[in-house]
Amino acid sequence: MTIMLHLQTSGTPRELGKAHGRRLKAKICQLLDHYRHGLRDGTGGWRKGLDPESRRAFSLKRSEMIEHIYPEACEEIDGIATGSGLPYEDIWELNLIYELTDHHPACSVYGFQDCNGHSLLGKSDDLEALELGSNVLTCSEPKGVLKSLNMHFSGTIWTTCAVNEAGLAYGMTGLRAQHQNPKGIPTLFLLHLLVSRCETAVEVEHLCSEYQISTNGVSLLIGDATGDLMVLEKYTTGQATRRPGPRGAALWQTNHCCDANLREDEDRNSPTHQNSLDREANIVNLDGLVPRTLKGLMDLYRTHDAPGGLCQHGAGGLHTDTAIIMDPTEREMWVTEGYPCETEFVKRSISVR
Incomplete structure (x- = not known):
């Protein structure tokens, strides 16, 4: 049986994110490892355009664009990074994973x-x-x-x-x-x-x-x-x-x-x-x-x-x-x-x- 994670948050977008990051760091790291495995090309290297520097540049560019449309999202993601102690660009990479990789839709x-x-x-x-x-x-x-x-x-x-x-x-x-x-x-x-x-x-x-x-x-x-x-x-x-x-x-x-x-x-x-x-x-x-x-x-x-x-x-x-x-x-x-x-x-x- 899956054990679901539970969380209670309050405050500003940044405060919501910090509580999330503090509570869920281990799971976040696990997911980053899982998705990055899928970015490999099968020979130990990265698929074209998905090396760490390319992903970092993409994530930062997208975050700057989204900042103008939905600033609260950027504040909350920054809070997740702060709370978890993980790099800002890593948390953005996770949030943008369906723009970096193929998406196989699901749910009913x-x-x-x-x-x-x-x-x-x-x-x-x-x-x-x-x-x-x-x-x-x-x-x-x-x-x-x-x-x-x-x-x-x-x-x-x-x-x-x-x-x-x-x-x-x-x-x-x-x-x-x-x-x-x-x-x-x-x-x-x-x-x-x-x-x-x-x-x-x-x-x-x-x-x-x-x-x-x-x-x-x-x-x-x-x-x-x-x-x-x-x-x-x-x-x-x-x-x-x-x-x-x-x-x-x-x-x-x-x-x-x-x-x-x-x-x-x-x-x-x-x-x-x-x-x-x-x-x-x-x-x-x-x-x-x-x-x-x-x-x-x-x-x-x-x-x-x-x-x-x-x-x-x-x-x-x-x-x-x-x-x-x-x-x-x-x-x-x-x-x-x-x-x-x-x-x-x-x-x-x-x-x-």
């Missing part, structure tokens, strides 16, 4: 309104075997913005799912893209921004439209305390949203593009593309059988139907590190610490100021 989201009109959102978080245990369940109280329960990845400001005190919740899946935009911010940085500033699904849609992303796309399942529910897909070329039909109808997405107007930006060459198609086909088959309840959603994330089970144990090289269910109306998050088929969902709540 599924949600609906229950009989009370509450939006319930589910998300799996699928990782490589050597990444298991890197998720950090964080209770964050940033100074001057919204408090939240969120899932971070060790050493980074990536926020892959969250519930905040205003009753906004979201969970993400990755989408692989063909195009890059050097003027954009990393996709997972944008998600970090949303949870601290937005109170409704509509606000998320509007804020996302104000920012360009740099490389791979994202799909967001978003719900709020009013019962609103949507999926937002975003690539470097644009974004689109969709909402469910009659009450009880579900929304879902795995790791391929669903909006016809965005498909020209999709890269279908990911090794996990077939895995994504299999999971979507499985969801389509199971959708009518899923009770529109908290338990129904939990049980869906425990399925192993092959191919395409949402609880993955190595299919396509992916392992489900955790599954998360969110109820934005109640400001609750239910989380497994490890494969959802093997562990219980534990409730976490966030108080309203």
Whole structure:
């Protein structure tokens, strides 16, 4: 069973980062070693353009650009470096790893309104075997913005799912893209921004439209305390949203593009593309059988139907590190610490100021 890391932070962005770095130094070092192994060329050398000096120059150039768009991100990353005692450029390298290397998108989201009109959102978080245990369940109280329960990845400001005190919740899946935009911010940085500033699904849609992303796309399942529910897909070329039909109808997405107007930006060459198609086909088959309840959603994330089970144990090289269910109306998050088929969902709540 995976032992999930837990963290409580408060204060300025730099203070949030310092607490993160102090607590998670060992895991950060482990991840840096893991990713750098993948930058080798197989003969003991570095792949072209990925030697230490090139990575350092790239990281510093990107940090200077992002400073003008999202300065709080830079402050928090600097705090992680300070707290961990690791070089600033190493922490930036970790935060930018999906711009330095190929990204194999993963994770599945599924949600609906229950009989009370509450939006319930589910998300799996699928990782490589050597990444298991890197998720950090964080209770964050940033100074001057919204408090939240969120899932971070060790050493980074990536926020892959969250519930905040205003009753906004979201969970993400990755989408692989063909195009890059050097003027954009990393996709997972944008998600970090949303949870601290937005109170409704509509606000998320509007804020996302104000920012360009740099490389791979994202799909967001978003719900709020009013019962609103949507999926937002975003690539470097644009974004689109969709909402469910009659009450009880579900929304879902795995790791391929669903909006016809965005498909020209999709890269279908990911090794996990077939895995994504299999999971979507499985969801389509199971959708009518899923009770529109908290338990129904939990049980869906425990399925192993092959191919395409949402609880993955190595299919396509992916392992489900955790599954998360969110109820934005109640400001609750239910989380497994490890494969959802093997562990219980534990409730976490966030108080309203």
